Amino acid sequence: xxxxxSAVQCAIEEALxxxxxxxxxxxxxxxxxxxxxxxxxxxxxxxxxxxxxxxLNSLEEAGVLVKAPVSPGARRMLYNATPKCIAxxxxxxxxxxxGTHWSEKPNTRxxxxxxxxxxxxxxxxxxxxxxxPVSLLDLDLEY
Amino acid sequence: xxxxxSAVQCAIEEALxxxxxxxxxxxxxxxxxxxxxxxxxxxxxxxxxxxxxxxLNSLEEAGVLVKAPVSPGARRMLYNATPKCIAxxxxxxxxxxxGTHWSEKPNTRxxxxxxxxxxxxxxxxxxxxxxxPVSLLDLDLEY
Numbered sequence: 001x002x003x004x005x006s007a008v009q010c011a012i013e014e015a016l017x018x019x020x021x022x023x024x025x026x027x028x029x030x031x032x033x034x035x036x037x038x039x040x041x042x043x044x045x046x047x048x049x050x051x052x053x054x055x056l057n058s059l060e061e062a063g064v065l066v067k068a069p070v071s072p073g074a075r076r077m078l079y080n081a082t083p084k085c086i087a088x089x090x091x092x093x094x095x096x097x098x099g100t101h102w103s104e105k106p107n108t109r110x111x112x113x114x115x116x117x118x119x120x121x122x123x124x125x126x127x128x129x130x131x132x133p134v135s136l137l138d139l140d141l142e143y
Numbered sequence: 144x145x146x147x148x149s150a151v152q153c154a155i156e157e158a159l160x161x162x163x164x165x166x167x168x169x170x171x172x173x174x175x176x177x178x179x180x181x182x183x184x185x186x187x188x189x190x191x192x193x194x195x196x197x198x199l200n201s202l203e204e205a206g207v208l209v210k211a212p213v214s215p216g217a218r219r220m221l222y223n224a225t226p227k228c229i230a231x232x233x234x235x236x237x238x239x240x241x242g243t244h245w246s247e248k249p250n251t252r253x254x255x256x257x258x259x260x261x262x263x264x265x266x267x268x269x270x271x272x273x274x275x276p277v278s279l280l281d282l283d284l285e286y
Contacts, residue, residue: 010254011242012172012235022163029155033284063245084245089279090237090267092155096284098234099154102206102227111153116283120272124233129263136232140259141176141239 008143018062019088023047023055028085029092031065036079064088094124151286161205162231166190166198171228172235174208179222207231237267 019025026045030036035044042052056079059065064085070076093113100110113122126134162168169188173179178187185195199222202208207228213219236256243253256265269277 008252008254010172011239011246012168013242014246014248015238015242016165016168020163020165020168022159025155025159025163029153029284032282086279087241087245089282090269091234091241093269093282094233094237094267095158096154098230099156099158102230103154103157105157109151111151111284111286114283114285115271115277115281117281118271119285122269122271122277122282124237125268125270126233126236126265127268128258128261128265134258134265136229138258138260139175139232139236139265140257141172141254142257142262143254 010141010143018059018064019091021055023051024059024064025088025092025095027052027055027059028064028081028088031079031081031085032089032092036081037070038077038079041079059085090124093122097124153284153286161202161207162234164198166194167202167207168231168235168238170195170198170202171207171224171231174222174224174228175232175235179224180213181220181222184222202228233267236265240267 019028023045027041030041030044035041038052038056041047041056042049045052056065056067060067060079062084063082065079066082067077067079070078096111096113103110114120115122126136126139128134162171166188170184173184173187178184181195181199184190184199185192188195199208199210203210203222205227206225208222209225210220210222213221239254239256246253257263258265269279269282271277
């Protein structure tokens with residue numbers, strides 16, 4: 001009898017099941033830059049309380065955010081980034097790069113990702129096993 | 144009179160207005176790996192014809208895909224990647240990395256991103272102005 005092998009899966013689907021909607025990455029961006037109370041998130045994102053509540057709960061369930069009272073015993077909550085949340089930074093940086101480069105709004109001033117130690121810009125690179133850059137055209141997905 | 148300055152905007156919103164839904168990045172992944180007919184896309188993604196049609200049209204409008212007949216005069220269409228589409232590869236790679244690393248399905252075999260010239264894995268790095276790696280914890284978003 002042949003052993004049944006599980007099919008190889010693509011982790012993009014896994015990732016998008018957590019952050020594949022219009023709001024989650026924007027919430028994560030804000031939390032990572034220190035906007036992490038319900039009220040300040042709502043103001044920054046101009047999002048309805050209902051949708052924000054739903055997205056925050058689902059990000060908490062997924063282990064991306066952890067909720068804690070603003071001060072011991074307080075009713076108001078802070079949403080803090082977990083390591084799983086911080087690990088999304090390269091995705092955010094690559095989307096900022098892409099959106100900035102390909103935008104059709106020429107007169108817009110775009111926020112820049114910087115290294116806060118030096119104030120200089122940070123970019124995303126594709127790197128091979130030897131540490132050398134890999135061209136976008138040399139990529140393949142191996143199933 | 145003070146000159147009115149336009150507010151600085153974050154390009155993530157720009158990017159998510161194009162690819163911030165459950166399907167677009169999966170379609171783009173498939174087109175980039177050569178799955179680019181309507182029928183093969185539908186089979187790969189297990190998506191309804193209606194939704195696939197809508198997403199393909201919107202990606203075409205956004206300049207991410209270009210439609211061309213399978214052969215001259217044919218009715219069946221191919222969807223090809225534009226440079227704007229290829230430029231999303233770092234986003235896809237970072238999501239594959241994140242999904243693979245943080246998945247809670249331990250026995251899954253995940254597809255790997257490789258350099259097709261060598262067959263070795265490709266990763267995404269954050270790089271500063273001097274070419275040196277930047278830590279996730281040293282990032283800031285400058286408005």
